[in-house]
């Protein structure tokens with residue numbers, strides 16, 4: 001089991017017992033607005049799709065995966081971060097996050113992401129890290145900019161039918177991270 005600490009958060013790997021946390025997170029239409037046009041993830045898909053995929057990640061590449069973020073002071077589940085090889089470009093490591101609405105606007109996405117960038121560059125010696133989000137997702141792009149990431153390209157994200165599919169990719173190189 002891998003742990004990462006930030007000033008306010010504990011990031012730990014997911015387990016099979018975490019399905020209800022994910023079901024609850026994805027049941028908020030505001031959380032899902034830029035992902036599925038607001039539709040919740042069906043509980044069966046979480047239990048039989050997401051959780052097995054997350055656990056398989058940890059087995060295949062133990063240094064990468066999906067981290068459940070817990071508030072250290074309250075013990076409450078705040079949301080998740082991922083840090084993993086991308087589907088289309090397996091040599092790129094992708095940073096991502098999804099937080100409960102009651103945790104937004106307090107700097108948690110930036111705080112957890114900083115710890116993952118530190119792990120990626122200082123421990124794993126990665127050359128660069130990428131992050132992707134929908135063009136309409138201004139909050140997510142703000143997090144990327146606060147992390148020192150730069151806009152790299154526009155693309156069409158066709159995994160979310162019905163939504164505005166315009167998407168952006170941001171990157172940060174190790175040299176830029178080290179300088180910052």
Ligand SMILES: CC(C)(COP(=O)(O)OP(=O)(O)OC[C@H]1O[C@@H](n2cnc3c(N)ncnc32)[C@H](O)[C@@H]1OP(=O)(O)O)[C@@H](O)C(=O)NCCC(=O)NCCS
Nearest residue numbers: 031097098099104105106107108109110133138139140142
């Ligand atoms: C995107 C998300 C992770 C941001 O989390 P967060 O903890 O609120 O982010 P932070 O507080 O670290 O930083 C967010 C920044 O964006 C700003 N922001 C927040 N909501 C915003 C909005 N709707 N429009 C513009 N800016 C916004 C904040 O003010 C902050 O910038 P600041 O520190 O300069 O004020 C969170 O909103 C979320 O989980 N959304 C739902 C899932 C999602 O969209 N995930 C990303 C998919 S790629």
